[in-house]
Amino acid sequence: MKGNLIIISAPSGTGKTTILKKIMPHLQGLTFSVSHTTRAPRSGEEQGKDYYFVSQDAFLALRDQGGFLEWAEVHGYYYGTSKKEVTDRLNQGIDVFLDIDIQGARQVRKAAPDAISIFICPPSWQEQEKRLTGRGTDSPETIALRLANAKAEMADVNTYDYVVINDDLDSAARMLEAIILAMRAKNRRNLNGEPLCLPTEYS
Ligand code: ADP
Ligand code: 5GP
Numbered sequence: 638m639k640g641n642l643i644i645i646s647a648p649s650g651t652g653k654t655t656i657l658k659k660i661m662p663h664l665q666g667l668t669f670s671v672s673h674t675t676r677a678p679r680s681g682e683e684q685g686k687d688y689y690f691v692s693q694d695a696f697l698a699l700r701d702q703g704g705f706l707e708w709a710e711v712h713g714y715y716y717g718t719s720k721k722e723v724t725d726r727l728n729q730g731i732d733v734f735l736d737i738d739i740q741g742a743r744q745v746r747k748a749a750p751d752a753i754s755i756f757i758c759p760p761s762w763q764e765q766e767k768r769l770t771g772r773g774t775d776s777p778e779t780i781a782l783r784l785a786n787a788k789a790e791m792a793d794v795n796t797y798d799y800v801v802i803n804d805d806l807d808s809a810a811r812m813l814e815a816i817i818l819a820m821r822a823k824n825r826r827n828l829n830g831e832p833l834c835l836p837t838e839y840s
Contacts, residue, residue, distance in 0.1 A: 640666075640727040640830065641820060642749050644735050644742045644797075647757035648787035649712065650769030650780075652803040653736060656757065659810045664817060666830035667732040670723050673699065676714035679774040689719075707737065707744035712783055716741070730830045732817070739793040746796075753820055755813065756797035760804040762787075 647653040657669065673689045675696050684690055691699075696715045700708055706724075708717030718735055726733050735745060735752075745752050759765035765787060769780045794800060799816050803809040818828075825833045 640729070640731045640733060641824065642723070642727065642733055642735065642745065642752035643667075643817070643820070644737060644745055644752055644754040645757065646737060646739055646742050646754070646790070646793075646797070647803075648759060648765060648790045649783035650765050650772065651757050651759045652768060652806065652809070653757050655806065656801075656803060656810050656813055657734065657736065659806070660814050660817075663814065665828045666730070666826075667734065667817070668726055669734045669736070670718055670726075672716050672718055672736070673705075674714055674716045676712075676716075706748065707741040709738055709740035709744075711738045711740070712779070712786060718745075732821075732830070739790050739796075742793070742797070753799070753816075754797040755799045755801060755816060756794050757809070757813075758791070758794065758800060758802045759787075760802055764804075 645653060645657065661667070661669065671685060671687070671689060673691050673696055675691060675693045678684070678687070678690050682688065693715065696717065699705065700717065704720055705717040706720045708715060716738065718737060718741065723733050723735070735741070737745065742754055746754065759768070766780070766784055769775065769783060775783070801809050801812045821827065822833065827833055
């Protein structure tokens with residue numbers, strides 16, 4: 638039994654990481670793919686947990702070896718999803734969340750058409766700016782770049798299967814959880830990745 642690939646994208650500062658951290662403890666049989674990046678760790682981010690923080694040389698070497706399922710340059714840094722990390726989990730029947738940008742999402746949809754994709758929207762431009770600034774992790778230049786890039790990112794919203802607006806955090810988390818549960822019901826699996834029912838017992 639193979640796991641499901643779930644793509645999640647959002648303009649920076651929307652609250653995607655916050656929502657994922659909120660719902661992950663409630664969902665069994667699901668893991669988060671830790672990406673590689675050349676950007677520096679933010680305060681509180683851990684090597685191997687939030688990202689594999691690597692040099693540009695190391696990133697490009699892994700890319701040239703064909704080690705990435707997808708990769709992209711985002712906000713001036715390289716980001717990529719390790720093929721091995723994802724494939725091993727899917728083959729164990731575990732669902733995998735990919736927190737990736739719109740360029741990565743396009744690549745994954747091509748390579749894995751069964752992947753489901755979810756776009757998380759900020760409630761407004763002002764609120765996104767407020768959240769990015771309030772997070773306190775980025776310089777004014779970085780915030781300006783990320784807000785400018787948000788315009789192009791929002792233009793891709795209709796290419797995703799589902800859209801969740803992160804206005805109230807609890808409602809957005811419930812909506813995302815509902816999407817995962819519906820996906821599993823469609824694929825006839827429970828939260829542990831087991832079949833929802835066992836028709837063979839009735840045959
Ligand atoms: P992303 O991962 O999308 O870049 P984060 O999860 O880091 O964004 O969230 C950016 C900031 O917004 C954080 O300070 C977070 O606490 C805050 N935040 C997230 N969701 C909400 C929400 N629904 N309402 C208010 N603030 C939020
Ligand atoms: P941040 O620097 O805020 O953690 O992430 C910036 C952007 O890079 C976000 O849009 C995030 O989804 C994206 N990102 C993170 N990891 C990957 C990845 O492995 N591949 C791609 N294409 N984008 C990623």
